[in-house]
Amino acid sequence: MKNKLSHFAIPYVVWMALFVVAPIIMVVVYAFSAAEGGFTLANFARMGTYTVVFTRSFKLAIIATLVCLLIGYPVSYMMSKEGPRFQRIAMVLIMLPMWMNFLLRTYSWMSILENNGLLNQLFQKIGLIALYNSIFGTDIQFFRMMNTQGAVVLGMVYNYLPFMILPIYSVIVKLDNSLIEAARDLGADTFNVFRRVILPLSLPGVLSGITMVFVPSVSTFAISKMLGGGTEMMLGDLIEQQFLGGAYNPQLGAAISLVMMIIVVVCMVVMNRFGEGEEQAVML
Amino acid sequence: MSKELIRLRDLCMAYDNEPVLNNINLYINDKEFLTLLGPSGCGKTTTLRIIGGFVTPTSGDVLFDGVRINDVPPYRRQINTVFQKYALFPHLNVFENIAFGLRMQRRPDPSDPTGKKQVKIPEEEIRERVMEMLEVINLKGFEHRKPDALSGGQQQRVAIARALVNRPKVLLLDEPLGALDLKLRKDMQIELKRIQQQVGITFIYVTHDQEEALTMSDTIVVMDKGSIQQIGTPEDIYNEPKNAFVADFIGESNIIDGVMVRDRVVKMYGREFPCLDGGFAENEPVDVVIRPEDIDIVPVEQGQLTGTVTNVTFKGMQYDIIVDFRGFKWLIQTTDHSPVGARIGIKIDPDGIHVMKKSSYSGMFGDYSSFSEEYDELDDASLALDEEESEDEE
Structure with a gap:
């Protein structure tokens, strides 16, 4: 179909070709080539050594996504039930941390979670650590919170929670109130109104929220590096090392990226199948 | 005479101290088709929502079968609603939409002697009842369609089926035909009346369309400004309007100041006219309603009144x-053509004259002098709208 406006799309097409399609092609080419050139599958064969990193990455990303969902859904739901003034303020509060630099926010968590950081000082003050020692017969000075998987998950949840809340909230707030009244009229109590009307109709928002939290979580390297202290290496760190770090091997890095990309895409497709029949999830 | 099912007693409702309903007293009989009719903002939808349980009245009682149900939530009332915009569940197909209410229901287990155990309705029965309903609304074969794959009229009928399948004692309908085009609306009016007679339950219908109300109702309740103006059969309401508001709202009417000289004689324009009304004080000022179709045009010398034709509009069936x-x-509807500027006489039969007591609405509606201008204004409005639209396109 010829549209007289179609030439306005040309810059976008060029942009996409340059910055989306070309890099993907380069990743594919690199993944299948040896360091000295020529086709090889050796990069994929070497990946077996890193299975533990793959599992850890997906495990932490899944946990972070679930936690975001468990916090994000009720928050979105309750927010949508409040007045417009409350909704505006809540929205600003949710967005506020995002106006600050991502690294800065994560650094501040470091100083909160450190062995003699804010949280441990607080625990000391209120006697929580003494209480713990007297109960368990231990003699610790602080809780070790930094450089744990828990800290990494916390960092992910903190950074990506708004991406879960926003899509869910925007779907719920647009729900037609007469649908809820209709369900009540037809004999549904509060629980059934939620389960049979609100929940299925908000599924598109949930799916795009999951996508928007899971994808950056599984590929993050800054959070795991800063809060995990390098001991909890994730896929992002591994890839970074291949390109910038001491283990310089861009071919292997490309292969890992490719595999990760494929796994993520497969996950997303399967999940969207799940929500099929509902409106298609908004992939952002 | 059928028995009373719902009674509204001294019902008042206010939002933010702004009264929307004043002392509504009304009873509704079993198997009746009752219409709440009035302009927007008259309180008819609020009344319906109170009966449905979506709104709690500020004061007064709602009685159902003699039991006060003010605080009973909607899902415990034997009442179902057809919403203005249908409110079909977009994620469920036609079958599941209709089955929704049945899946929510629990009833005593027949195999449990104590009768305390509650069970779901078995799947076969749900299937049977939904299919039966699809037949009533003539939508067999549509059960797997999603609501957005249906036309407005079909969605409407699904909404009715979804409510009726629960076998409520009362069906509430909130301007259900508002979104349909004229032809479909006429068909649905007849369809609704047929469905009501077939299932034999009470319908409470809200509309601002007087013609819809006259076509379908057993009883019409005319409302304005949160109060009931008149309750009666369509014939009563049309032929014997209680005040100038009802006369003006239902059909076209010429409302003229008059004086009741004595029983069965009313004076207008200084002339006495025989009529059928009585029971007024001697020389009491009254409003006289004369329907446009009750006026006969006669030669000037035979007329009770004479006047000059100022405007003629051809309407198909009449002028x-x-x-x-x-x-x-005055507005006169006649099959005889009279040219603009002609002097004519008119004659009104005694039964064409309806005398009403003066009310707060007297003198509010004026005459038909703005008749032609009204059309002009309408034209202007549609013109302005067109301009706006074309601007949007650019």
Whole structure:
């Protein structure tokens, strides 16, 4: 179909070709080539050594996504039930941390979670650590919170929670109130109104929220590096090392990226199948 | 005479101290088709929502079968609602939409002697009842469609089926035909009446469309400004309007100041007219309603009144003629053509004259002098709208 406006799309097409399609092609080419050139599958064969990193990455990303969902859904739901003034303020509060630099926010968590950081000082003050020692017969000075998987998950949840809340909230707030009244009229109590009307109709928002939290979580390297202290290496760190770090091997890095990309895409497709029949999830 | 099912007693409702309903007293019989009719903002939808349980009245009682149900939530009432915009569940197909209410229901287990155990309705029965309902609304074969794959009229019928499948004692309908085009609306009016007679339950219908109300109702309740103006059969409401508001709202009417000289004689324009009304004080000022179709045009010398034709509009079945009687313009509907500027006489039979007591609405509706201008304004409005639209396109 010829549209007289179609030439306005040309810059976008060029942009996409340059910055989306070309890099993907380069990743594919690199993944299948040896360091000295020529086709090889050796990069994929070497990946077996890193299975533990793959599992850890997906495990932490899944946990972070679930936690975001468990916090994000009720928050979105309750927010949508409040007045417009409350909704505006809540929205600003949710967005506020995002106006600050991502690294800065994560650094501040470091100083909160450190062995003699804010949280441990607080625990000391209120006697929580003494209480713990007297109960368990231990003699610790602080809780070790930094450089744990828990800290990494916390960092992910903190950074990506708004991406879960926003899509869910925007779907719920647009729900037609007469649908809820209709369900009540037809004999549904509060629980059934939620389960049979609100929940299925908000599924598109949930799916795009999951996508928007899971994808950056599984590929993050800054959070795991800063809060995990390098001991909890994730896929992002591994890839970074291949390109910038001491283990310089861009071919292997490309292969890992490719595999990760494929796994993520497969996950997303399967999940969207799940929500099929509902409106298609908004992939952002 | 059928028995009373719902009674509204001294019902008042206010939002933010702004009264929307004042002392509504009304009873509704079993198997009746009752219409709440009035302009927007008259309180008819609020009344319906109170009966449905979505709104709690500020004061007064709602009785169902003699039991007060003010605080009973909607899902425990034997009442179902058809919403203005249908409110079909977009994620469920037609079958599941209709089955929704049945899946929510629990009833005593027949195999449990104590009768305390509650069970779901078995799947076969749900299937049977949904299919039966699809037949009633003539949508067999549509059960797997999603609502957005249905036309407005079909969605409407699914919404009715979804409510009726629960076998409620009362069905509430909130302007259900508002979104349909004229032809479909006429068909659905007949369809609704048929469905009501077939299932044999009470319908409470809210509309601002007087013609819809006259076509379908057993009883019409005319409302304005949160109060009931008149309750009666369509014939009563049309032929014997209680005040100028009802006369003006239902059909076209010429409302003229008059004086009741004595029983069965009313004086207008200084002339006495025989009529059928009585029971007024001697020389009591009254409003006189004369329907446009009750006026006969006769030669000037035979007329009870004479006037000048100022406007003629061809309406297909009849002409709408505006006639000036000493500065007060009447609307007359006639099959005979009279040219603009002609002097004509008119004759009104005694049963064409309806005398009403003066009310707060007296003198509010004026004459038909703005008749032609009204059309002009409408034209202007649609013109302005067109311009706006074309601007949007650019």
